[in-house]
Amino acid sequence: DIQMTQSPSSLSASVGDRVTITCQASQDISNYLNWYQQKPGKAPKLLIYDASNLETGVPSRFSGSGSGTDFTFTISSLQPEDIATYYCQQYDNLGVTFGGGTKVEIK
């Protein structure tokens, strides 16, 4: 199975800060990488698919990049409503793997 290593596991930043989360795959997954936001007590929400494509309706302060094994998720200017846990996810012909999650808090 492909393993997804996400870091950091948590971070604290100020409103307006740039926030970056990384996700590393244990083998080449091309651009088959998606990012989700999960707020407490809620189901996850798709933010980015195919590593860099913004889902409809998602604010443009969210972005993703990368290919192969190394991927980055960025919030360009952290807002109070962005407090959540973020997960990366890959899909291959053997199944699906999620990263361990990154909890984002306001400093």
Add this chain to the structure above:
Amino acid sequence: QVTLKESGPVLVKPTETLTLTCTVSGFSLSNARMGVSWIRQPPGKALEWLAHIFSNDEKSYSTSLKSRLTISKDTSKSQVVLTMTNMDPVDTATYYCARINRLFSDAFDIWGQGTMVTVSS
């Protein structure tokens, strides 16, 4: 509007079999570009994918749980059913069903609200 809704028991005993149903609306389970997955999340922990099924009855299971899982669908009822045998307290989690969209790199673009299942005697 696309929705998915999970249903099933809130409490199961150890060694019992869990049966969960995902009822979908707003899209058809016969749509070749869509599938349905089950994903779970133990309290305070990360998401864990369990299984998926597509319109052509293509199925895939988590390697670690494959021996305990069965996924099936009833297209006429718009339902996807997951069974998990030999339940254990470590299986206590919120269980989600989600739509897989093959147009979006097989991303889970719509999720159900989730159903909490507790395993306890």
